[in-house]
Amino acid sequence: MKPPILIDDSWEKQLPAWLHSAPIVSNWPLFTLAAKTKKLVIPTDFHGLLTPDFLPSIQFMPHQIEAARTVMEEMNGTAILADEVGLGKTIEAGLILKEYMLRGLVSRTLILTPASLVNQWAKELRDKCKIYALVQKKKPNWSWNGVQIASIDSAKQPKYADSIANTMFDMVIIDEAHRLKNPATLNYQFVRRLTKTYCLLLTATPVQNNVDELFHLVSLLKPGHFGNNESFNNRFKRGKRSIHDQDVFKELLQKVMIRNKRDDMDQQPVKRCVETIRITPSKEEKAFYDSLAHLKEDVPNAMTLLTLQREACSSKYAALSTIQKLNGQKYKKIALLAEQININSKAEKTLAIMRKHPEKTIVFTQYRATQRYLEHYFKENGLLAVSFQGNFKKGKKDWMVELFKGPAQVFIATESGSEGLNLQFCRQLINFDLPWNPMKLEQRIGRIHRLGQAQDVHIYHLAYEQTVEDRMLTLLHEKIHLFQSAIGKLDDILEENWVEEHLHDAFHHSKSIREWEIKVHNLTAALE
Amino acid sequence: MMTFLKQFFTACNCHITHQNDESITVELSEQVDRAIMNRPFYWHYKDQLNEKGTPMTVSFYVKDTGQPLRAHEEYISFGSPRFHQLLHYAGQQSLFIRLYEECSSVKPLQLEPWLFVHFLISYEANGKKERIESLALHLISGKIQRDFLTKISDVPFAQTIPSFHYVLSPFITPISGLKRIQKMIMNELNQENHEWAKEAKNKQEKEISLLRSFYKNNSDNSDEYTREKEAIIRRFEPVIRLSVWNGGLLYLSAGRCQSFTDAQSVL
Structure with a gap:
């Protein structure tokens, strides 16, 4: 087999003109430099990756490099990347794309993602892989010869679908590809119509209990890999969920899919140091907290009292915002007691921690009122703080994170909206108050204790002594290693959802605090 | 990288104002500014007024200093688009x-x-x-x-x-x-x-036969078949x-x- 040799004659065509033009400015140093440098950067081998050497400032993880190499050398640029959440699929895809670009095999690229991830993709590609992608917005021009990112929902609209289908892309990357499991959907048909040379499908949950779905996903990537519909059914399918010939099936699957699991990874070198700090409330704080117990008969049910007590453990402002809604003499008295409180002992402690370890710190609280109070408190003490809320617009969220990366020292976040934040540049986290759900706690910690964190992380739980919070801490969070041992399995736990449902039920439907305690006891027993 | 930058800017008659292990600061020549700084409006404006433009001064960092970059500062590595732009420019200027x-x-x-x-x-x-x-x-x-x-x-x-x-x-x-x-x-x-071409050709044939089996009972999808087949050919065709x-x-x-x-x- 002799491959055809194609000669690019553009230089030859210009040669006569150069020969006859009298003055030619000949830059010998530039000529030499251009030749030597070109020689240095061209791929001298079919195998191996150029990218890691070309982007020395980026530390790629070994499993990411290995994945990219396998996709290049064994899967020929058509693959499903199915790493578990948090192992950096985006970076893997970027690494593969970069490698193809550096080798001059790929230029026009289309990346389709959910609308909410478009900007994040652009940022990751820019920061991690030095790929400057065009984000397609209002008036997209699909023929742009470079990397472009669009949301799949906007791209599949009838007004664009045709022009996209008629464009030839060197590479197509689709994020959250598990949405493409049903051939009857518009998404699937749209992707089927794309003309592309290389294709990457990204998903964290490739097998959602249904063999057919996996078949359709693979058939989108490589039609015929699992045979056609009929032969697949005969050969592999047994009922809706289970598979014949498991080994052959797995082997075939491994030829198109890469799945790294957290369990298989080397032990994370980053340690997590958790310190629980029990705080003695001031006299005023204790009086306020104790007075809440007198409301027992007046509040609608015991759980509201529990809620109130937990709010009081955060800050008086959090509790007052609830108390204000109630009427009567008793409440006024309590409000008066609240006014007596001049110092929030927890806030003082927080400040003390930050003075002792002066570095960037995330403070989590469940209450907006507390968040506002803390922002004010830090400001008074000369610390620049940013508040982060889930209902901020995308741009504002990004800006807040940038501020925290830059000048701000404290990042005060409420629970909602913190999912998906990457704050690995910070390694100190203070839980100003504690959620009733340990999974939530794990998610909070996950903001800094995640891939890319280079140093040990320090977590502080703050709780007032002899309060409801204290009891929660004993009950739930001191059994946290129970959950911690399940970090790898956390995804499964969350997926299965029953633990969370159970906790939710215990918290919201218990008639008394005692009942709640018993329910949680039962749950932890079941988990053990 | 630093050697390249130094030689490149010297060869292009750009004045190097400052240089250490981490960074190099260069007063670009007008020609280089026009070619790489991507500001056609500025140059068009100056040309229309028949005025001489002021080329930019840019600092290139080859190492991450941990400091955020200011205006007219950028990182450059062999994998960055800027490097490929400079190399392309060097090639074009010395054709x-x-x-x-x-x-x-x-x-x-x-x-x-x-x-x-x-x-x-x-x-x-x-x-x-x-x-x-x-x-x-x-x-x-x-x-x-x-x-x-x-x-x-x-x-x-x-x-x-x-x-x-x-x-x-x-x-x-x-x-x-x-x-x-x-x-x-x-x-x-x-x-x-x-051997490499033979291997690629073999892989290509295998993939095409798989594809054919997928579409064999399905004649109304011939467009799809052709499209996928062409993709396989592009992926493996040795040249x-x-x-x-x-x-x-x-x-x-x-x-x-x-x-x-x-x-x-x-x-």
Whole structure:
């Protein structure tokens, strides 16, 4: 087999003109430099990756490099990347794309993602892989010869679908590809119509209990890999969920899919140091907290009292915002007691921690009122703080994170909206108050204790002594290693959802605090 | 990287104002600014007013200093688009050269013509590898020299024919000289072992037969089949591409030419 040799004659065509033009400015140093440098950067081998050497400032993880190499050398640029959440699929895809670009095999690229991830993709590609992608917005021009990112929902609209289908892309990357499991959907048909040379499908949950779905996903990537519909059914399918010939099936699957699991990874070198700090409330704080117990008969049910007590453990402002809604003499008295409180002992402690370890710190609280109070408190003490809320617009969220990366020292976040934040540049986290759900706690910690964190992380739980919070801490969070041992399995736990449902039920439907305690006891027993 | 930047900006007549291990600060020349800074409106505006523009001063960092970058500061590495832009610019600016060896001689000295070309040879299939051949053809004898850039790296050159030097006319035109070198490369390529191409072709056939099996009972999807088949062909089809990266005419002294032949006879 002799491959055809194609000669690019553009230089030859210009040669006569150069020969006859009298003055030619000949830059010998530039000529030499251009030749030597070109020689240095061209791929001298079919195998191996150029990218890691070309982007020395980026530390790629070994499993990411290995994945990219396998996709290049064994899967020929058509693959499903199915790493578990948090192992950096985006970076893997970027690494593969970069490698193809550096080798001059790929230029026009289309990346389709959910609308909410478009900007994040652009940022990751820019920061991690030095790929400057065009984000397609209002008036997209699909023929742009470079990397472009669009949301799949906007791209599949009838007004664009045709022009996209008629464009030839060197590479197509689709994020959250598990949405493409049903051939009857518009998404699937749209992707089927794309003309592309290389294709990457990204998903964290490739097998959602249904063999057919996996078949359709693979058939989108490589039609015929699992045979056609009929032969697949005969050969592999047994009922809706289970598979014949498991080994052959797995082997075939491994030829198109890469799945790294957290369990298989080397032990994370980053340690997590958790310190629980029990705080003695001031006299005023204790009086306020104790007075809440007198409301027992007046509040609608015991759980509201529990809620109130937990709010009081955060800050008086959090509790007052609830108390204000109630009427009567008793409440006024309590409000008066609240006014007596001049110092929030927890806030003082927080400040003390930050003075002792002066570095960037995330403070989590469940209450907006507390968040506002803390922002004010830090400001008074000369610390620049940013508040982060889930209902901020995308741009504002990004800006807040940038501020925290830059000048701000404290990042005060409420629970909602913190999912998906990457704050690995910070390694100190203070839980100003504690959620009733340990999974939530794990998610909070996950903001800094995640891939890319280079140093040990320090977590502080703050709780007032002899309060409801204290009891929660004993009950739930001191059994946290129970959950911690399940970090790898956390995804499964969350997926299965029953633990969370159970906790939710215990918290919201218990008639008394005692009942709640018993329910949680039962749950932890079941988990053990 | 730093060596490249230093040589690049020096070669492009840009003034290096500051330099250490981490960064280099350069006052760009107008030509380089126009070519790489992507501000056509500024230059258009200045041109319309018939004014002289002020080229930018830019700092390039080769290491991450941990500090956030300010305006007109950027990181550069072999993988960054900026580097590829600079390399492309260097290639474009040196596509063709014509230079004369400068010997400090008071007697008349004869210079012989050489066609000097850097060929880029790309092997493409399901992967890609490339190499650069630095070849020169003596336009009088037709002899071809390899690895030519190394051989003449310390030759002093002049833009015009230096005094007391005179130039021999070529027997072979540069264009037919180029054809000769191409022919030689083609011959060599044809004799190479092309196992890689065979492997790619085998993989390609396997994938196409899988694809055929998928669509065999489904005649109304012929568009889809064709599209997928073409994708497979693009992914695996082996081909060798031959192009010129840069080149030109060099006039070298007879003594220099003699030294090449001597070196070869030793080999």
